[in-house]
Amino acid sequence: MTSLPVDWLEKDRRKLRVDASAFSDKVYEALTAACAVVIPTLVIAIALAIFVAAWPAFSKLGLSILTSSDWDVAAGHFGAAPAVFGTLVSSAVALIIATPLAIGIAIFLSEFSPLWLRQPVGFLVDLLAAIPSVVYGVWGIFVLVPMLRSSVMPFLRDTLHLGSTPFFTGPAYGPSMLAAGIILAIMALPYISSVSREVLMAVPRSQREAALALGATRWEMIRDAVIPYAKSGIIGGIMLGLGRALGETMAVTMVIGNRLEISASLFAPGYTMASLIANQFSEATNDLQLSALMAVGAILFVITLIINAIARWLVWRVSKGQAA
Amino acid sequence: MESVEGSGRMKNARRRHLVSGVMIGLTYICAILATLPLLLILWHLMVKGASSISLAFFTHMPRPVGEPGGGMANAIVGTLILIGIASAIGLPIGIGAGLHLAEKKTTPLAQTTRFLADVLNGLPSIVMGIFAWQILVRPIGHFSALAGGVALGAMMIPLVTRTTEEMLLVVPTSLREAALALGYPKWRTSISIVLRTALAGIVTGALVAVARIAGETAPLLFTALGNQFWSTSIGQPIAALPLQIFVYANNAYEELHQLAWAGALVLISIVLVISLAARLVTRSRFGAAVD
Numbered sequence: 001m002t003s004l005p006v007d008w009l010e011k012d013r014r015k016l017r018v019d020a021s022a023f024s025d026k027v028y029e030a031l032t033a034a035c036a037v038v039i040p041t042l043v044i045a046i047a048l049a050i051f052v053a054a055w056p057a058f059s060k061l062g063l064s065i066l067t068s069s070d071w072d073v074a075a076g077h078f079g080a081a082p083a084v085f086g087t088l089v090s091s092a093v094a095l096i097i098a099t100p101l102a103i104g105i106a107i108f109l110s111e112f113s114p115l116w117l118r119q120p121v122g123f124l125v126d127l128l129a130a131i132p133s134v135v136y137g138v139w140g141i142f143v144l145v146p147m148l149r150s151s152v153m154p155f156l157r158d159t160l161h162l163g164s165t166p167f168f169t170g171p172a173y174g175p176s177m178l179a180a181g182i183i184l185a186i187m188a189l190p191y192i193s194s195v196s197r198e199v200l201m202a203v204p205r206s207q208r209e210a211a212l213a214l215g216a217t218r219w220e221m222i223r224d225a226v227i228p229y230a231k232s233g234i235i236g237g238i239m240l241g242l243g244r245a246l247g248e249t250m251a252v253t254m255v256i257g258n259r260l261e262i263s264a265s266l267f268a269p270g271y272t273m274a275s276l277i278a279n280q281f282s283e284a285t286n287d288l289q290l291s292a293l294m295a296v297g298a299i300l301f302v303i304t305l306i307i308n309a310i311a312r313w314l315v316w317r318v319s320k321g322q323a324a
Numbered sequence: 325m326e327s328v329e330g331s332g333r334m335k336n337a338r339r340r341h342l343v344s345g346v347m348i349g350l351t352y353i354c355a356i357l358a359t360l361p362l363l364l365i366l367w368h369l370m371v372k373g374a375s376s377i378s379l380a381f382f383t384h385m386p387r388p389v390g391e392p393g394g395g396m397a398n399a400i401v402g403t404l405i406l407i408g409i410a411s412a413i414g415l416p417i418g419i420g421a422g423l424h425l426a427e428k429k430t431t432p433l434a435q436t437t438r439f440l441a442d443v444l445n446g447l448p449s450i451v452m453g454i455f456a457w458q459i460l461v462r463p464i465g466h467f468s469a470l471a472g473g474v475a476l477g478a479m480m481i482p483l484v485t486r487t488t489e490e491m492l493l494v495v496p497t498s499l500r501e502a503a504l505a506l507g508y509p510k511w512r513t514s515i516s517i518v519l520r521t522a523l524a525g526i527v528t529g530a531l532v533a534v535a536r537i538a539g540e541t542a543p544l545l546f547t548a549l550g551n552q553f554w555s556t557s558i559g560q561p562i563a564a565l566p567l568q569i570f571v572y573a574n575n576a577y578e579e580l581h582q583l584a585w586a587g588a589l590v591l592i593s594i595v596l597v598i599s600l601a602a603r604l605v606t607r608s609r610f611g612a613a614v615d
Binding site: 021022024025027028029031032033034035036037038039040042043045046049050053100101102103104105107108109111112113121124125127128130131132133134135136137138139141142143186189193217218219220222240243244246247248249250254274277278281282293294297300301304305307308309311312 | 340341343344345347348350351352353354355357358359361362363364365368369372416417418419420421423424425427428433434436437439440441442443444445446447448449450451452454455457458459478481482485509510511512514515535536538539540541542545546549566569570573574581584585588591592595596599
């Protein structure tokens with residue numbers, strides 16, 4: 001047997017195979033890279049599409065979209081200030097209610113909960129994030145709003161005498177900024193608590209042990225050794241919840257009352273940017289109104305983009321262990 | 325002197341332990357308060373929704389206002405079609421992007437993509453809705469199931485990308501190295517070794533993403549629009565369960581409110597079944613849930 005030709009054949013074949021696999025590797029890498037490129041492309045496309053559509057409104061109305069509260073479709077006035085105000089206030093109410101609860105439950109789950117409770121309670125809270133927005137809306141309209149109207153609002157206003165402050169005055173219609181704030185609080189809660197729990201769990205054991213060894217009670221350990229360590233991550237979680245609350249549409253649209261007015265009272269109906277788009281977009285009668293609604297969407301897009309970017313950065317800093 | 329100081333210290337210690345006990349008790353109360361809304365919502369859905377659910381709800385079409393009965397057959401089918409379109413777009417692109425992120429951890433493209441995927445995940449769904457309207461409804465001139473499916477699919481991409489990446493990173497590097505050492509080409513290593521090992525986790529991620537978009541309403545308002553009639557064409561407006569619930573709940577008629585409750589119960593059942601399936605898939609493979 002002459003070995004030379006076989007060797008030669010084998011070598012050639014191997015070379016061919018290597019070439020083929022190098023080629024298919026290239027194809028594979030190009031394909032996955034193309035999939036990855038879709039995401040930045042999508043972000044740019046969204047930004048472009050919305051800003052192009054919003055441009056006529058921005059150039060014609062200028063800053064008055066943000067500052068004027070005159071929204072008159074027939075007259076061509078589009079001042080969305082009440083909607084911006086409503087978005088900010090309803091989200092603020094949501095955070096005021098949700099933050100202490102969410103941090104409380106995060107501390108409970110990461111520090112004090114009996115082991116057998118940890119999984120089920122954590123699961124229940126996470127489940128809140130899985131409930132569709134429209135289901136919250138249905139519950140809000142038919143359960144929460146009547147309950148607010150018949151008992152909670154009169155209780156706050158008359159029994160607690162909060163009616164003397166500007167925030168809890170006026171007739172209790174039911175659909176109101178308060179209703180929106182409460183629904184948003186329930187919806188933001190799982191986001192804040194799951195991020196907080198994660199960063200609390202990431203605090204090194206030695207922090208806790210050192211505090212206990214110095215004679216701290218269990219609460220002092222949390223307050224002085226654990227929370228300061230996890231602080232920026234928890235703030236990140238709150239901002240993530242804020243991002244959710246700012247952009248939430250359906251549930252809010254169903255309970256906020258949809259009135260374009262600025263009122264200090266949480267009992268008064270209001271409007272948010274997202275619900276303004278949801279209610280008026282498909283019925284927009286002229287191009288300027290469409291463009292103005294696109295402009296409201298563009299503002300919402302930019303605000304949530306910034307909030308989310310900051311939130312991610314804060315959480316990332318803690319999970320990388322760079323926080324002081 | 326010393327005994328006074330000692331008793332003061334004792335008192336102080338007792339006070340500190342009392343404060344500690346109260347604060348710990350407060351976290352228990354937080355846990356109860358935080359789970360209360362969920363239980364309340366589920367309970368109301370059961371009570372109010374279950375009484376309106378019948379076989380007709382699943383098999384009949386909506387009746388005109390005033391006529392009793394009727395169902396949401398078209399909306400249930402419409403939601404399934406929308407989920408199908410969204411998955412056809414979101415899953416392959418999301419998994420592909422996840423593979424890329426897991427393999428090229430630190431290239432500029434990977435880092436930008438990872439960050440922007442997180443940003444997209446936080447994007448309000450109504451913004452995705454007006455985006456889809458601008459690129460798919462406005463130029464074509466009419467609403468369509470396709471536009472709704474694209475909006476939902478675009479929401480799925482970043483979700484699937486991030487979970488796929490996370491699941492792939494759990495696969496030990498030694499597996500990949502072993503396959504490469506045996507002469508497997510890189511792409512086959514990625515697909516038939518790494519991806520296969522992480523398959524259960526990726527399926528879980530996909531199911532979670534489907535559960536998330538199944539209940540979305542805002543992106544469909546100006547894209548799929550809703551439809552009172554039977555339609556399965558992707559070029560035409562299509563009914564969807566969340567849209568129908570929204571319309572019925574805002575209506576003045578009591579019968580429609582009943583249907584809205586029933587629809588909400590069906591919708592949340594779909595979402596919860598998919599979420600539970602997601603947990604079970606991972607559990608059966610690894611013996612315990614991943615998260």
